[in-house]
Amino acid sequence: MRSAPAVPQLDAIDLAILHELQANGRLSNVELAERVHLSPSACLRRVKQLEDSGVIAQYVALLNPKAVGQPGTSFTIVNLETLSAAQVEAFERAVRDEPQILDCFYVAGSNDYLIRFTYRDAEDLERFHSQVLIRLPGVRRSNSMLVLRTVKRTTALTL
Secondary structure: OOOOOOOOOOOHHHHHHHHHHHHOOOOOHHHHHHHHOOOHHHHHHHHHHHHHOOOOOOOOOOOOOHHHOOOEEEEEEEEEOOOOHHHHHHHHHHHHHOOOEEEEEEOOOOOOEEEEEEEOOHHHHHHHHHHHHHHOOOEEEEEEEEOOOOOOOOOOOOO
């Protein structure tokens, strides 16, 4: 039985740093230090510790899907033929290799996976379903939910 990885002890300053970086990952170290009331060197040490411990997993630019020509979002439930180890591994490997799939979650309940992808238009959605989704190993059935309007979307975790 695997034990869960140790969760680093985060103090109020660590939480303040994480809050600021989740709101704006492009803050300079000097700006960040001012906002959390630390010297720049102490702030840099803290950020480095948060990175090294895996609390800060990575830095990215979040793109506006509409601005890059992908205004449609689909959440698709996928059920596999079987949940054998070989089929699960093949499906998950294929999903990781498919760049259009943004998220894939193995879920509890009556379904197996939930994936999220974006698309340009109806033709692109159809292409994704016929050339990508149904060709993933072991897919028995899928059910897509197309987003009409995004009410809330954030990447910031509550700390």
